[in-house]
Amino acid sequence: MNALEVEGLEKSFGGVKAVDGISFVVEEGKTVGIIGPNGAGKTTVFNLITGFYRVDRGRILFYGKNITRTQPYKLPHLGIARTFQNLRLFSNLSVFENVLSAILKKDGYNVVSSVFRTADYFMKEGKAEKKARELIEFFQLSGKENYPANNLPYGEQRRLEIARALALQPKILLVDEPGAGMNPREVQDLLQTLREVKERFSLSIVIIEHQMGLVMNISDKVVVMDFGEKIMEGTPGEVKKDKRVIEAYLGEEFI
Amino acid sequence: MREKEQTGEGKFDMLMKIEGLSVAYGTIRALDDVVLEVMPGEILSVIGANGAGKSTLLKTITGITKPFAGTIVFNGMAIHGARPDKVVKLGITIVPEGRRIFPDLTVKENLELGGYPITDRALKTELFDLVVTTFPRIKERLKQHAGTLSGGEQQMLAMGRALMGNPKLLLLDEPSMGLSPIITREIFSLMRLINRDRGISMILVEQNAHMALEHSERAYVLENGRVTMNGLSREVKSSPGIIEAYLGV
Amino acid sequence: MNFFWEARKVILLSVLIYLSVKAIFFFGYVSQYIEQITLYALIVILASLGLNVIYGYTGQFSLGHAAFYGIGAYVSAYLTKIFSIENIFAYIPILFISGAAAGLIGYLIGIPILRLRDDFLAIATLGFGTLVRVLLDNSDKFSEVFGGSRGFVGIPRLTTFELAFVIVIFLILITHNLIYSRYGLFWRCIKNDELASASIGINTFSMKLMAFTYGCFLAGIGGALYANLYTFLHPSNFDILKSIDFLIIVIVGGMGSIAGTIYAGLIWVGFIEGLRIVLPAEVVDLRWVFIPLLLIALMMWKPYGLMTKSRN
Amino acid sequence: AKDVVKIGLITPLTGDVKTFGESTKNAFNIALEEYAKTGKYRIQPIIADDRNDPTEGANAALKLITQDKVAAIIGPLTSKVAIPVSEIANSNKTPMISGTATNPKVTSTDGKRKPYVFRACYTDPFQGTVGANFAIKQLKAKTAAVLYDVGNDYSKGLAEYFKTTFTKGGGNIIAYESYQKDDVDFSALITKVGIKKPEIIYIPDYYNKVALIAKQIREKGLKSALIGGDGWDSPELIKIAGNAIVGGSFTNHYSPDRKDPVADTFIRKYKEKFGIVPDALGALGYDSTVILLKALDSVKKITQEEIMTALSSVKNYKGVTGTISFDKNGDAIKSAAILKVEKDGFKYLTTINP
C-alpha cells in the first residue's frame, strides 16, 4: 500500500518554477529521502503536500485519498505531521505545552466540558498529560518540561519539534532538515532516534536533509531534485554513484 | 573604549586576546571564564555541542551581547562591552548564524551596507571588486532581492557583506548550516582563498567538526560555556574524547 | 459539579470580599460613590478581560473593543427600556442577550477581518469601532429611543452590586476554565505561531473567531451592566479612546493574565477617581497630566505588565 | 462665624471642551467671591472635573452628593454629562442648576419633570425656533442651508428645530448637512452647499467651529448671510474669523452694549482677573451660581428641599444673560436678543420674545 503518492506537482512563484512536475511514491512503512541543491524546491514540495502552499498543478494522494489543496489544519487529522526547516515551535510555551497542544488537538473534549470541568475533561486531560510526559521522556527532554521552548539549545528544539509532530499520532511524518545545526555525533543520535520512532510508531517518513550521513543511512529510497525537477530516484547506493547527482549536488570529492 | 591598555612585549603579535570572559542570560551561564587568543592571519575553529556557547562567544566579541566579566583586547584595544558599530569599525565583522541577509534589499544594497563603516571610496570600490571576483555568482545577481537567493547564495552574500567591512578578523557562525555538500565545500575553499590572499584572520564556529578541523590551523573546544581543550586542529581531530563526543564514527 | 469544586477557592474568596465590602457599605464607612466606582471597576475589568482573551491570549490586536462594549450597552438599554424591565430576574436574560448580540456581531465582523495580522487588524477593528460610532451618532434615525448624539436616556437602573459581583465572578471563572483548557492552549499556540498551529491541526481561523466572539461577548455583558448602572448612554463613550483604555488595562496588567487584568482594572479606575479625591481643587485639571505620567512610569517599571515575568 | 455650606461644581476641566469648562469655573469663582462679602453663609466650593464624559460626570456627581454632601450642584456644561448627573441629583434630592445644558431631557425624562433640576439657559427648541423666525420675518429669507455637528447634541437640536420652524414658515431648506466634531475641512460641504446659493446659512455651533466654517465659506466666495445661536458668543469668534463673520447674526441672551450694570461689572471683573473677556458659557455659569446663592440666602434653613422650592420660585432675576425666571419645567424663561457681528464686537439688533 502507498502511504503517499505525489503526481506531477507544480508550483511557481511569480514566474519562477520552484517545483516543476515532481512525482514520487512513499510506500507504507518506508522512509524516503529528498535531497538536492539549495533552492531545488524540496521544502516547497513539503509545503505543497501539507497545504501551506496552493498546488498549481498535480495531485497528492494519501492512502489513495486525494488531499490536493486541503487546508493545512485538516491534514494532521488524516495522519500527516511535519516539522519545519526553520523551527516553528511555540516559543513562549513550555516544552510540555508544546507537546500537549498536539495531543489535545488529537484527543480533546468539547467546550462544555472545559467550561464546566466535566469528568470527560479530567479523563482526557489526564491521559494527554501522561502521553506528553512519555514523549518528552522518549526524546530525552525530561527535566525541561517547564522551560519555554526557545530557551532550549537548538538541537533540543529540533527534537522537541519532532516530538510535537509525533504527538499527533501520524501515519506519515515529514521532516525538513532535522540534522541542520547538529554536529556529526548528534546527527548519529538523531538517526538512532528516528529509527526507533519509526519502529515504535510504525510510521512512514519523508526526510529532507543535506547531511549524507543521516539521509543515506535512514532512507529506503532517495529522490534527488534540481531546479524543481526530479533528476533521479533510487536506493542510497544508486544515488551516491549517479553522475548527475554528483555533478549537481554531492561534488566529486564526495566519493 | 579604553585606549591601548597593555603595551607589553609580544602583545602585538596577537590579534585578539580574550581572558576570563563570562556571559549569562538571566540565570543561565552561557560562557564561563573563557580564554582565547587569535594570531594574525590564522583560521581558528571553535567546536562544541548544541548550546555550548559558540554563538554567544561570537556575539560577545561583536558587542551584541555584554559580558559580565572578562576582557577582550583587539589590536591592543579593549573592546568588551563596546557597542557593535564601534567594534565593526575597528575591523571585526561577522557572518551571522542563519545568514540573516536583508531579504527585501537587493544584493547590491546588502553589500553596500556591509561597506557602511568604510568612508574611503577607493577602498570601497576595491573591496567591492574583491567580493564580486571571489563570488562570481553574486555578481550575476546584484539587482535581485536577496530574499529570493538560494541558501548557498545567501551564505555567499553574507560572506561578501562581511568582507565589505574590510575586516582584520572575520567571525563565521556555522557557515555550512543547511547547505548542500557541494556548496559547503565551495564555501570552505572560498574562505581559505580569502584567508590566503588577504591575510584576514578568522574564527570559524562549526557544528560540522570534520570540516572545521580540516580547514583550520588551531581549534578550541567549548563545553557548557568553558574551553575544555585547545591546540592544533590536527591534534584535536585525533583526540579520542573529541572523536567520541563530536565526530562520531 | 466539578465546576464549583475546582473554583472553590475563588468562590470562597469572592464571598469573603463580598461580605467585607458589604459590611463597609453597611456601616457607612464609604459612600454610594465608592460603591458606584467599585461597580464600574468590575464592569471595566469584565470588558478588559474580553480584550485580554482576544489580544493577550490569542494575539489578535483589536482597537475596536469599545464598540462591542457599546453594542452590549445599547442592546440592553433598548430592551430594558421598551419592556420596562424592573425585575432583576427578567434582567439577567437580557444581560446575556446583550452579550450574545455583541458576540454575534463580533463573529460576523471577525469572519472578514480576522484574516488580517497585527497592526493591520488593529486598524481594521479601529475602523469598525468608528463605523459603530457613526451609526450610534445617527441611531435616532432608526428609532427615536436611541437618541443618536443626544444620548440614550431613561434607562432603568438595574445593575446592583450583588448582581454585578456574581456575574463578573461567574464569567471570570468561565474564562479561567476556558483558558486553562485545550481552547486556551490553542489560543496561545496561535498567538505564538499561526502556521505551526495549523501544522498540528488547529483550525486557526475558527479558533481565532471563537476567541474574538467570546471576548466581544464579555465586552457586551460589561456594556449592558454599564448601561443599567449609569442609566444614560452617549456614543462618545464608546469610541477609540475607550478602546485604548481597555488596551491599557490589558497591557498594564500583563498580556495573558486574568489576575493582571483584575489588578490593572482596579488601578486604572483607582487612578482616575483617586486623583479626583486626592488633588486639591485648584489643580484638578492636573489629573490628566498625572495619569499619563503614571502610565509611562508603570510601563518603564514593568514593561511586560504587572503580572508577567519579564523574559529576555 | 458664618455657617458653612458646600456647593459643588461639575465642569470639564480636562478633555475636549476644557476651554469652556475653565470659563465656567472662572465665573463660578467670581460669583463666590462677590457672595463672600455680602452672603449669609461661608461657601465651601468643591470642584469636580467631568472630562466631558458622562461616566466621569456621574461618578463626580455621586462623589459630591454622597461623599462631600454638597447642598447643591452647579453644572455640568454639556447635556450629555448633565443628563446622567441630573438623574443622580434628582434621585438624591440635590438641587442642581446647569448654566449651559440645553437638551430638554436635562430637566425631564420621558415627560417626567425632575423637580430638583434647573437650567439658566435656553432649550434647543426655543433657540432653533427663534432663529428660524428671525430668518423668515426679519431677513425675509426664502431659502436656507443648515450646517451642524452631528455628534453635538446642542448643534443638532438647534438645527432640527430651525429646520422645522423655517419650513413651517414657508421657507425652503435647500441643504441640510452635517459634519463631525473633529472636522476642520469644510470645503467639500461648502462647495456642495455653495452651488445651491442659499440666502442664509444657519450654523448652530460653538464659536470655534463657526469661525472656521465662516472663513471657509467666504474663501469659497459665498455671499449668503450667516446666522447662529448663543454658541457664537465669544470675542474669539471675531478674532479667528475676522471679516468672514462680520454681518452675521445670532440668537443670544444679552447684548454687551445694552448698558447693563450687572453685565458690565461681571465682564470687567472677569477681564481683570483672567485677562480675557468671558464667553457666553462663562456668563451663564455666573448667572446660575448667583441664582443658587440668592436662593440660599432666601431660605430659612438650608435643606435641599427648601433650596429646591426657593429655586422653583425664582422670578425676574436680573443677571448677566438677561432676566431669568424658571418655568414649571425648571427651564429659564428669558427673551432672546438678536446680535449682529460687527468688526469691533457684537451689536444689539432686536429682541424677540418667546
Next chain:
Amino acid sequence: MELLGYIFQQCINGLQLGAVYALIALGYTMVYGVLRLINFAHGDIFMLGAFIAYYLLSRFTLPIYVVFVLTMICTALAGYIIEKVAYKPLRNAPKISLLITAVGVSLFLEYFLSLKAVFTPNYIAFPRPFEVEAFDLSLFTITNVQLIIFSITGVSLGLLYLLVYKTKQGTAMRAVSYDKEIASLMGINIDATVSLTFIVGASLAGVGGILYGIAYPQINVFMGVMPGIKSFIAAVLGGIGIIHGAVLGGFIIGLSEVFVSAFLSSTFRDGVIFVILFLVLLLKPTGIFGKRIDKV
C-alpha cells in the same frame, strides 16, 4: 459642464486635505518602519508645530520661511527628546508596551500643554502670514494656500525620498527597520539612526502643523488627535513603512472624505473611509504597496 467644474473643485478640496494627511502620514510611516511602533504622539507633535509657529508669528513677526525653519528645529528637538526619554528605555520591551507609552506621551502632551500656565486650552486664531487669494481657472478656483500646501508636500516627499533611498543614512534606516541587531553589525549606530528617524518624522509633522494652521486658521491642543489617526490610517492604507504609500494613502483618504461629503453625506465620511480601508485590506492585507513576506 457645471458638474465637471464641481467635480474638479471638489478634487482640489480633496487634494488639499490629502496633502496635509500625507505630510503627517510620512512621519508615522518612517517611525513605524524603523521601530514597528504606532507613534501615537506623532499627532501631538504636529499640534506642537502649529503652536510654535503661532508663537513665532504672533510674538516676533518673523518672515514665514524663518518660521518654517525654527518650527522644524523645535519639533525635531521634541521628537528627539520624546524618543530618548520615553521610548529608548523600552527598546527591548514588547512593541505593545511601547505603544502604551506612546499613548501616555500623547495624553501627557495634550493635557500638559492645555494647562493655562503652558499653552492654553482655548481655541486660538492662527495668524496667517499672508492673505488668501483665489485664482479662477474657469473650471475651478485654486488658492495660494492650496498651491503652497501642494508644493511643500511635494518638496518634502521628494527630499524624503532622496534621504531614504539615496543616502547612506537612508540605507541605514532601512537596514535598522529590517533587523536592528544585524544592522548594528554593519557598523550602523542604531540609536543615532532611530533618533534621526524621529527627528525627520517630527520635523515633517512640524511642517504639517504650520500648513494646517495656514489652511484652517485655528489651533487647539487637541487638534492633532483626529488628523493623527486618519494619517495613520492613510499610512496603513498605502502600505505602512513605504514612503510613497503614505502619500498615496493620504490622498485617497483626503479625496474620499471630500467626495463622500460632496455626493453622499458628510456624516458618513468616516464610515466610508473605513469601508475603503476594509476593502483594501481584504484584497491586500498589507496595504496597497505593502509587501507580504510569508515564507514557510
